[in-house]
Amino acid sequence: MNRVYNFSSGPAQLPYDVLVKAQAELLDYNSTGMSVMEMSHRSAAYKEIIENAEKNLRKLYNISDDYAVLFLQGGASLQFAMIPMNMTKIGSADYIDSGYWSAKAIKEAKKFTNVRVVCSTKDENYNRLPDFEGIKFEGDYVYMTSNNTIYGTEFKKYPQTGDIPLIADMSSDILSRKIDVNNFGMIFAGAQKNIGPSGLCVAIVKKSLIGNAPENTPIMLDFKTHSENGSMYNTPPTYGIYIAGLVFEWMLANGGIDAIEKINAEKAALIYDFIDNSSFYTNTIPAADRSLMNVVFKTSDADLDKKFAKEAAANGLISLGGHRAVGGLRASIYNAMPIEGVHALIDFMKKFEVDNK
Numbered sequence: 133m134n135r136v137y138n139f140s141s142g143p144a145q146l147p148y149d150v151l152v153k154a155q156a157e158l159l160d161y162n163s164t165g166m167s168v169m170e171m172s173h174r175s176a177a178y179k180e181i182i183e184n185a186e187k188n189l190r191k192l193y194n195i196s197d198d199y200a201v202l203f204l205q206g207g208a209s210l211q212f213a214m215i216p217m218n219m220t221k222i223g224s225a226d227y228i229d230s231g232y233w234s235a236k237a238i239k240e241a242k243k244f245t246n247v248r249v250v251c252s253t254k255d256e257n258y259n260r261l262p263d264f265e266g267i268k269f270e271g272d273y274v275y276m277t278s279n280n281t282i283y284g285t286e287f288k289k290y291p292q293t294g295d296i297p298l299i300a301d302m303s304s305d306i307l308s309r310k311i312d313v314n315n316f317g318m319i320f321a322g323a324q325k326n327i328g329p330s331g332l333c334v335a336i337v338k339k340s341l342i343g344n345a346p347e348n349t350p351i352m353l354d355f356k357t358h359s360e361n362g363s364m365y366n367t368p369p370t371y372g373i374y375i376a377g378l379v380f381e382w383m384l385a386n387g388g389i390d391a392i393e394k395i396n397a398e399k400a401a402l403i404y405d406f407i408d409n410s411s412f413y414t415n416t417i418p419a420a421d422r423s424l425m426n427v428v429f430k431t432s433d434a435d436l437d438k439k440f441a442k443e444a445a446a447n448g449l450i451s452l453g454g455h456r457a458v459g460g461l462r463a464s465i466y467n468a469m470p471i472e473g474v475h476a477l478i479d480f481m482k483k484f485e486v487d488n489k
């Protein structure tokens with residue numbers, strides 16, 4: 133077996149220990165004589181799996197009973213529509229436009245509510261975060277993307293929105309550092325970066341915000357349906373939730389969010405320090421806006437960037453090409469990327485610089 137270090141923005145590398153556990157349990161989960169994939173979602177064994185996954189996520193983020201934890205389908209993208217469908221009362225919402233994914237959310241929300249884009253760095257190709265200081269928020273909710281996967285920027289603090297619920301797409305930085313869930317109306321994340329397999333979307337929703345969807349809302353798109361049925365109105369993505377549960381267990385066994393946050397900061401600092409001290413690689417994001425999850429960088433030449441990604445892959449460091457919207461290179465270093473992977477990347481960067489200077 134020759135496992136690679138996978139720097140993909142998602143689906144991303146999973147913790148090795150989680151894969152080993154899933155492998156050991158693949159054919160016979162806990163003496164049931166079957167795989168979790170083959171198991172009825174109504175069985176006692178599965179009930180325990182989904183309940184433990186929820187319990188452990190609550191423990192990791194200290195989530196109170198004021199919030200529902202929902203395991204949804206349709207990835208993070210379905211939330212771009214579900215949010216305005218479920219949260220519209222006044223008929224307008226404030227959106228912070230910080231990148232590709234918030235732009236997509238804005239486009240979708242416009243079908244259901246009046247969108248006010250309160251700040252944006254679109255004109256600067258999202259190469260820094262927009263400034264929300266001093267904005268007087270209004271409407272049904274304030275929407276933001278906490279980490280901009282493609283542009284490599286991440287909000288380290290969140291807007292104070294008072295009584296207006298703050299909704300954050302945390303797809304690419306959920307569970308990477310401490311947050312106070314109580315400051316949010318809703319947090320959601322596609323699972324495929326810090327949680328588990330794609331398709332699954334984990335949502336943490338303030339219960340007081342559930343139950344406001346119009347009568348004609350399709351039943352599967354109403355938060356109430358999922359909240360009232362323990363995310364089992366229909367057959368949930370059972371295996372994805374099982375893996376998510378193993379990831380939450382892995383995090384708890386490794387010191388929880390505090391420990392993960394520390395190591396994530398260490399990993400990101402190693403790469404940024406290396407880039408900042410190099411005359412060969414650059415990252416032009418203002419230091420305060422830099423993402424700890426997605427490190428974007430480039431050489432002086434687009435062809436050299438391509439050569440870098442190709443040669444890195446041949447050396448077991450895969451998916452380092454930047455998103456087509458920005459080009460260059462990107463190292464996604466989510467929770468499951470071990471520090472050894474970061475050291476291996478930096479060693480490769482050094483060698484590539486010597487060979488191509």
Ligand SMILES: Cc1ncc(COP(=O)(O)O)c(C=O)c1O
Nearest residue numbers: 207208209233281301303304322
């Ligand atoms: C911040 C962010 N939001 C949303 C999405 C879309 O997620 P999905 O493919 O699960 O719909 C992504 C995917 O990379 C993302 O990075």
